[in-house]
Amino acid sequence: MAQARSVAEALDARLAAAEALGGSGWSRDARSAALSRLRRMGMPARRDEYWRFTDPERLVRPDPGSADLLGDDVRMAFSSTDCTRLVFVDGAFRPDLSDRPAAEHLEILPLQEAMSADIHWASALYGRLEAAGHDPVARPLAALNTALAKDGFVLRATGRVPKPVCLTYLRERDDADATVHVVAGILEGGALTLLENGPGAARMNIVMEVDVAKGAVFNHVRVQGRDHQRLTAAHVFARLAASSHMKSFTMTSNGALTRNETVVDMTGDGARATVAGAVVGDGEFLHDDTVFVTHGAEGCESRQVFKKVLRNGAKGVFQGKILVKEGAQKTDGYQISQGLLLDEDSQFMAKPELEIYADDVACSHGSTCGALDPDALFYLMARGIPRDEAESMLVLAFLAEAVEEIEDAELADDVRGRLEEWIVRHRR
Amino acid sequence: MLEIKNLHVELEEEKTPILKGVDLSVEAGSIHAIMGPNGSGKSTLSYVLAGREGYVVTQGSIRFRGEDLLELEPDERAVAGLFLAFQYPVEIPGVGNMTFLRTALNAIRKARGEAELSAADFLKLVRARAKQLEIGMEMLKRPLNTGFSGGEKKRNEILQLAILEPCLCVLDETDSGLDIDALKLVAEGVNIMRADDRAFLVITHYQRLLNHVVPDVVHVMADGRIIESGGAGLALEVETNGYVELLKKVA
Numbered sequence: 052m053a054q055a056r057s058v059a060e061a062l063d064a065r066l067a068a069a070e071a072l073g074g075s076g077w078s079r080d081a082r083s084a085a086l087s088r089l090r091r092m093g094m095p096a097r098r099d100e101y102w103r104f105t106d107p108e109r110l111v112r113p114d115p116g117s118a119d120l121l122g123d124d125v126r127m128a129f130s131s132t133d134c135t136r137l138v139f140v141d142g143a144f145r146p147d148l149s150d151r152p153a154a155e156h157l158e159i160l161p162l163q164e165a166m167s168a169d170i171h172w173a174s175a176l177y178g179r180l181e182a183a184g185h186d187p188v189a190r191p192l193a194a195l196n197t198a199l200a201k202d203g204f205v206l207r208a209t210g211r212v213p214k215p216v217c218l219t220y221l222r223e224r225d226d227a228d229a230t231v232h233v234v235a236g237i238l239e240g241g242a243l244t245l246l247e248n249g250p251g252a253a254r255m256n257i258v259m260e261v262d263v264a265k266g267a268v269f270n271h272v273r274v275q276g277r278d279h280q281r282l283t284a285a286h287v288f289a290r291l292a293a294s295s296h297m298k299s300f301t302m303t304s305n306g307a308l309t310r311n312e313t314v315v316d317m318t319g320d321g322a323r324a325t326v327a328g329a330v331v332g333d334g335e336f337l338h339d340d341t342v343f344v345t346h347g348a349e350g351c352e353s354r355q356v357f358k359k360v361l362r363n364g365a366k367g368v369f370q371g372k373i374l375v376k377e378g379a380q381k382t383d384g385y386q387i388s389q390g391l392l393l394d395e396d397s398q399f400m401a402k403p404e405l406e407i408y409a410d411d412v413a414c415s416h417g418s419t420c421g422a423l424d425p426d427a428l429f430y431l432m433a434r435g436i437p438r439d440e441a442e443s444m445l446v447l448a449f450l451a452e453a454v455e456e457i458e459d460a461e462l463a464d465d466v467r468g469r470l471e472e473w474i475v476r477h478r479r
Numbered sequence: 480m481l482e483i484k485n486l487h488v489e490l491e492e493e494k495t496p497i498l499k500g501v502d503l504s505v506e507a508g509s510i511h512a513i514m515g516p517n518g519s520g521k522s523t524l525s526y527v528l529a530g531r532e533g534y535v536v537t538q539g540s541i542r543f544r545g546e547d548l549l550e551l552e553p554d555e556r557a558v559a560g561l562f563l564a565f566q567y568p569v570e571i572p573g574v575g576n577m578t579f580l581r582t583a584l585n586a587i588r589k590a591r592g593e594a595e596l597s598a599a600d601f602l603k604l605v606r607a608r609a610k611q612l613e614i615g616m617e618m619l620k621r622p623l624n625t626g627f628s629g630g631e632k633k634r635n636e637i638l639q640l641a642i643l644e645p646c647l648c649v650l651d652e653t654d655s656g657l658d659i660d661a662l663k664l665v666a667e668g669v670n671i672m673r674a675d676d677r678a679f680l681v682i683t684h685y686q687r688l689l690n691h692v693v694p695d696v697v698h699v700m701a702d703g704r705i706i707e708s709g710g711a712g713l714a715l716e717v718e719t720n721g722y723v724e725l726l727k728k729v730a
Contacts, residue, residue, distance in 0.1 A: 425532065429529075430568070433529050434554075434643065435558055435583050435587035436583055438552070444579075450573075
């Protein structure tokens with residue numbers, strides 16, 4: 052009962068904050084709709100089946116807690132990538148630190164500006180995919196985000212946007228509670244690569260809603276930053292029209308608690324989606340990937356590839372579902388999740404699910420958990436490679452299958468390099 | 480070069496004795512073959528030489544180029560010049576064959592206090608060796624041993640041998656699972672690598688590899704001991720009569 056009461060109190064406190072925001076026009080309507088959704092759902096708690104492996108308490112409570120700033124000189128991801136860089140500090144957009152938000156075939160506005168303007172395509176998207184993403188499982192933290200967000204971007208790709216847009220989340224305070232909301236529409240024939248990097252905030256709640264029109268392409272590469280005590284709840288909601296294509300990859304290192312939910316709804320025939328992640332955790336670390344892919348049309352392909360390397364008591368969670376609706380024939384669904392435990396204190400928990408209502412379907416899923424292969428280690432050492440280096444090679448090789456899902460080779464190399472550096476820093 | 484004295488080895492977990500007093504001396508420039516029936520301890524000997532975990536030496540010694548081999552980690556043994564061509568080369572998806580070879584060569588060079596090879600120089604070396612051994616460069620672009628046929632795996636072992644240039648090469652049933660053409664290619668590779676300062680220890684069930692790689696000395700192993708040693712003719716004798724006659728003789 053004590054837990055139920057504290058959850059209810061937490062909800063009240065945070066709803067009060069959302070109500071205080073007010074706003075005008077479409078944003079006020081979107082916020083109040085999100086608030087009523089949230090009231091119906093309530094905040095998540097450990098007793099919920101969807102949170103059985105990950106206690107959401109620290110994501111839910113009013114106090115975001117604090118997270119020490121990491122004062123090292125490890126370079127940021129994508130620092131050598133030619134892109135339009137948009138910088139947030141503790142969750143607030145900072146035009147003074149950013150490139151001018153502009154590119155060919157791209158309409159883009161900071162969320163605050165968009166909310167006070169009459170931009171029909173933004174208002175038509177904001178909160179819509181999130182609202183549609185609660186069936187059959189509620190995702191209250193996403194609704195909370197829609198209700199609270201002041202910062203973020205709305206963007207629309209009207210063609211192939213020539214270079215990536217990179218959202219960089221920096222930190223200055225040790226106790227910031229950030230809420231960032233990004234809405235992206237990619238029009239027919241358009242293409243957009245969206246990058247995200249940086250530690251975010253002491254507590255970061257980010258929602259991304261992406262509507263991918265017929266034949267359009269969305270690439271997403273996210274590097275979640277390395278601050279040890281930070282908390283993150285991230286949601287990506289993507290709707291894919293016919294023959295469209297999305298790839299979303301996330302690398303996560305460190306962080307006390309990370310819940311990444313990805314909800315993909317394939318509504319048009321022949322759509323393709325890949326959701327992948329490479330995760331490395333050492334010590335006080337819980338990382339949860341929760342993926343829900345719905346095949347709602349014919350001939351769609353989906354892939355989920357998740358790899359987690361865990362040591363010193365780190366915990367990894369994977370909950371992945373493929374739902375094939377009635378009539379979604381010729382579906383090709385694939386899912387693999389693997390944990391590599393570098394010691395006996397670490398844990399990997401996986402809940403792979405398939406739910407299929409069509410009969411002409413190829414779906415497979417696999418989940419494994421184990422230690423480094425001693426035969427492989429011996430083989431490398433027998434060729435003169437010292438134990439440390441051989442172990443690092445094998446850890447990186449384990450992660451490689453997920454990294455290979457990144458479309459762009461240069462971005463993949465960047466991620467691979469960061470993983471390698473992390474592995475070397477965290478050698479025994 | 481290699482001096483094994485009264486070597487007794489048991490399996491760590493089961494405490495089962497496998498080697499029960501092996502004596503063997505291999506000189507630089509020579510080729511020694513070890514033959515023997517299944518379960519005689521041939522492969523155990525190769526693993527103990529390379530330093531695989533899971534075996535306990537209960538008695539005896541192994542000296543390699545003046546050093547106590549048993550004191551060294553597997554990577555240090557490679558640095559000292561020992562090479563084991565595996566009976567079952569391990570598939571490692573995610574590690575490129577080329578990256579693996581370069582990492583291995585440079586690790587050995589570094590440990591010996593030599594300069595690491597640049598990417599360009601390394602490529603030149605690999606190209607030359609692959610050409611010599613008639614190995615296509617496409618095999619080098621694939622992940623290490625992954626999806627390789629039995630023949631490709633064994634040829635990849637010989638390529639590693641040719642690039643790392645060890646002084647003692649232990650070939651553990653390199654002929655197993657090979658058709659006659661693949662066997663010949665592997666044997667040619669070994670012959671190319673013969674040198675005055677390099678020795679080979681060829682472990683095999685069958686005599687057929689020894690038609691192509693002609694040994695100076697043949698040893699027959701049974702029940703954890705070397706029961707007979709002789710010239711190349713001993714292999715032919717085994718091929719004709721099987722091991723039964725020899726085993727009777729020592730019984």
